[in-house]
Amino acid sequence: xxxxxxxxxxxxxxxxxxxxxxxxxxxxxxxxxxxxxxxxxxxxxxxxxxxxxxxxxxxxxxxxxxxxxxxxxxxxxxxxxxxxxxxxxxxxxxxxxxxxxxxxxxxxxxxxxxxxxxxxxxxxxxxxxxxxxxxxxxxxxxxxxxxxxxxxxxxxxxxxxxxxxxxxxxxxxxxxxxxxxxxxxxxxxxxxxxxxxxxxxxxxxxxxxxxxxxxxxxxxxxxxxxxxxxxxxxxxxxxxxxxxxxxxxxxxxxxxxxxxxxxxxxxxxxxxxxxxxxxxxxxxxxxxxxxxxxxxxxxxxxxxxxxxxxxxxxxxxxxxxxxxxxxxxxxxxxxxxxxx
Amino acid sequence: xxxxxxxxxxxxxxxxxxxxxxxxxxxxxxxxxxxxxxxxxxxxxxxxxxxxxxxxxxxxxxxxxxxxxxxxxxxxxxxxxxxxxxxxxxxxxxxxxxxxxxxxxxxxxxxxxxxxxxxxxxxxxxxxxxxxxxxxxxxxxxxxxxxxxxxxxxxxxxxxxxxxxxxxxxxxxxxxxxxxxxxxxxxxxxxxxxxxxxxxxxxxxxxxxxxxxxxxxxxxxxxxxxxxxxxxxxxxxxxxxxxxxxxxxxxxxxxxxxxxxxxxxxxxxxxxxxxxxxxxxxxxxxxxxxxxxxxxxxxxxxxxxxxxxxxxxxxxxxxxxxxxxxxxxxxxxxxxxxxx
DNA sequence: GTGAAAGCGCTAACAA
DNA sequence: TTGTTAGCGCTTTCAC
Numbered sequence: 001x002x003x004x005x006x007x008x009x010x011x012x013x014x015x016x017x018x019x020x021x022x023x024x025x026x027x028x029x030x031x032x033x034x035x036x037x038x039x040x041x042x043x044x045x046x047x048x049x050x051x052x053x054x055x056x057x058x059x060x061x062x063x064x065x066x067x068x069x070x071x072x073x074x075x076x077x078x079x080x081x082x083x084x085x086x087x088x089x090x091x092x093x094x095x096x097x098x099x100x101x102x103x104x105x106x107x108x109x110x111x112x113x114x115x116x117x118x119x120x121x122x123x124x125x126x127x128x129x130x131x132x133x134x135x136x137x138x139x140x141x142x143x144x145x146x147x148x149x150x151x152x153x154x155x156x157x158x159x160x161x162x163x164x165x166x167x168x169x170x171x172x173x174x175x176x177x178x179x180x181x182x183x184x185x186x187x188x189x190x191x192x193x194x195x196x197x198x199x200x201x202x203x204x205x206x207x208x209x210x211x212x213x214x215x216x217x218x219x220x221x222x223x224x225x226x227x228x229x230x231x232x233x234x235x236x237x238x239x240x241x242x243x244x245x246x247x248x249x250x251x252x253x254x255x256x257x258x259x260x261x262x263x264x265x266x267x268x269x270x271x272x273x274x275x276x277x278x279x280x281x282x283x284x285x286x287x288x289x290x291x292x293x294x295x296x297x298x299x300x301x302x303x304x305x306x307x308x309x310x311x312x313x314x315x316x317x318x319x320x321x322x323x324x325x326x327x328x329x330x331x332x333x334x335x336x337x338x339x340x
Numbered sequence: 341x342x343x344x345x346x347x348x349x350x351x352x353x354x355x356x357x358x359x360x361x362x363x364x365x366x367x368x369x370x371x372x373x374x375x376x377x378x379x380x381x382x383x384x385x386x387x388x389x390x391x392x393x394x395x396x397x398x399x400x401x402x403x404x405x406x407x408x409x410x411x412x413x414x415x416x417x418x419x420x421x422x423x424x425x426x427x428x429x430x431x432x433x434x435x436x437x438x439x440x441x442x443x444x445x446x447x448x449x450x451x452x453x454x455x456x457x458x459x460x461x462x463x464x465x466x467x468x469x470x471x472x473x474x475x476x477x478x479x480x481x482x483x484x485x486x487x488x489x490x491x492x493x494x495x496x497x498x499x500x501x502x503x504x505x506x507x508x509x510x511x512x513x514x515x516x517x518x519x520x521x522x523x524x525x526x527x528x529x530x531x532x533x534x535x536x537x538x539x540x541x542x543x544x545x546x547x548x549x550x551x552x553x554x555x556x557x558x559x560x561x562x563x564x565x566x567x568x569x570x571x572x573x574x575x576x577x578x579x580x581x582x583x584x585x586x587x588x589x590x591x592x593x594x595x596x597x598x599x600x601x602x603x604x605x606x607x608x609x610x611x612x613x614x615x616x617x618x619x620x621x622x623x624x625x626x627x628x629x630x631x632x633x634x635x636x637x638x639x640x641x642x643x644x645x646x647x648x649x650x651x652x653x654x655x656x657x658x659x660x661x662x663x664x665x666x667x668x669x670x671x672x673x674x675x676x677x678x679x680x
Numbered sequence: 681g682t683g684a685a686a687g688c689g690c691t692a693a694c695a696a
Numbered sequence: 697t698t699g700t701t702a703g704c705g706c707t708t709t710c711a712c
Contacts, residue, residue: 097458294632361698363691364692402704404690
């Protein structure tokens with residue numbers, strides 16, 4: 001190791017010169033060591049160590065065309081849902097010695113576009129993206145240029161893309177059916193904008209379950225739309241419900257666990273543990289601490305890690321592989337919050 | 341947009357041919373549009389669109405040497421602490437149009453080494469790494485080859501690296517001083533292995549605070565080492581304490597919030613809410629749901645996002661910039677769990 | 681088994 | 697203003 005910072009990294013020809021061989025030979029000891037004579041190989045390896053030579057993957061990529069980088073665009077890496085997915089992706093890529101370039105679009109189409117472009121310029125093998133809107137044109141364009149694209153957490157429909165997603169209608173239905181079984185015939189659903197596909201689908205599912213149970217879907221599931229999908233909005237909406245003429249419902253279905261956390265906080269604020277325990281709550285995502293809340297939260301779990309893993313798997317599949325749309329089934333985890 | 345997948349991406353010379361100009365001219369409209377005649381520029385731009393040409397950043401990089409990718413290695417991206425840090429990094433990099441390659445080392449030096457090598461081969465401008473052990477040799481080597489390296493969440497000491505970290509001794513002291521102030525003269529610290537720098541430092545800090553308050557540090561802070569730093573270990577350790585001859589202490593300081601969550605779970609399991617409220621608990625990290633637990637958790641907060649942001653800032657600093665070691669101060673967030 | 685050389689896509693220097 | 701060309705570091709024929 002040299003003590004002083006080098007201005008430029010050593011190249012293969014520097015090594016060749018030092019070892020007194022041709023660059024092709026150095027390349028050979030790097031890539032097919034078996035075909036070079038032991039003596040020469042030793043000499044080259046010594047030179048490599050001596051110069052602390054690190055092969056330039058960029059030059060290699062330019063030459064051979066192929067590359068081992070995958071771009072991932074999620075809405076926000078701080079969201080545990082996405083970090084679990086990202087970890088699944090990473091774990092699958094590691095098996096293939098690929099690396100992951102990651103970006104958060106913040107659900108902003110402009111940011112998404114910027115990152116897609118950046119990644120494509122960098123020549124990624126493929127792109128895993130949680131689309132920020134319903135417009136898949138740019139993704140299709142990218143795919144038409146030979147970059148594999150897999151949609152994450154959104155069904156690709158008939159667009160011609162591969163995708164890995166979870167059945168959100170089924171999730172909504174699961175939650176609602178459970179509440180109905182527990183005797184609730186009127187639930188409030190704290191939901192996000194229907195521009196968010198998941199939100200719309202979960203409501204559809206909930207209403208479907210109501211119908212299936214012989215209830216009037218519109219009456220059985222009253223929707224309240226939130227500005228944001230965090231705990232603060234959950235608090236706000238719950239307080240508003242409590243202050244409304246109708247008062248609090250006997251059951252609340254939250255479009256995600258953070259909102260549910262807010263609901264719990266608001267209930268405790270308003271009426272202490274007694275009130276908190278008197279209304280049934282179901283969340284969505286089954287985040288880590290759902291089981292650790294004041295009242296452990298019943299929640300719909302999605303196979304996050306597996307989604308990421310599978311998506312990376314599709315991406316890495318041989319070129320010949322067909323477009324495939326994987327839909328995972330969610331699962332209900334019942335805890336105290338819906339025990340009545 | 342072509343319907344059919346292209347076998348190969350269009351190159352700058354394809355565009356030049358179509359537009360009837362030289363490659364240099366195409367390069368110019370890409371990089372210095374102002375110096376090319378409007379008419380030619382329009383023609384070239386049309387050709388670019390026509391072929392849906394995407395400049396090859398790899399070739400560009402090979403040519404100009406400079407690049408806009410930064411490698412980040414954390415222990416586990418699922419850990420909220422690291423995802424917050426990563427988001428800080430990402431936010432800073434976005435300002436400079438840089439992208440982030442991310443990997444989780446799982447605290448395994450071999451994995452760390454592999455990723456560092458991968459990133460270096462890819463020619464990253466720099467590396468932000470949460471070191472998996474005390475051995476910084478590889479990082480120094482990498483830096484000696486001209487790759488900027490900034491340590492994350494670990495002080496670089498006199499190694500010659502830049503670093504951004506949080507003062508863990510101060511954090512431990514903060515927690516202990518608070519408990520002392522609340523009247524506890526004997527606390528149990530649920531800690532991890534001292535091989536983990538943070539664990540060792542937090543204990544040192546806690547004992548320092550005890551000394552400062554005139555207590556015998558060894559007696560005031562009794563350490564119990566955990567196998568793992570998750571809630572399951574917290575449960576296990578707490579049950580063991582409860583069953584021991586000495587019984588439960590009046591206060592427990594947990595090396596992180598997950599452990600604290602486990603402690604709360606165990607206490608509730610053993611003696612219900614009453615027991616839970618009878619022992620003071622302080623956690624570390626101030627994770628999102630610390631405020632949402634059955635008994636909201638007092639915790640030591642670290643400026644995670646800012647750490648990442650600052651680290652990226654150091655990395656992006658002009659070459660001339662000096663080695664710098666930034667140490668952030670933690671902050672105590674007091675909630676009900678330590679109110680007695 | 682090894683060397684020489686072409687060429688991947690691009691930029692920058694220089695020529696026209 | 698535009699064209700021509702060398703060369704970034706590497707792999708891969710093709711001779712030797």
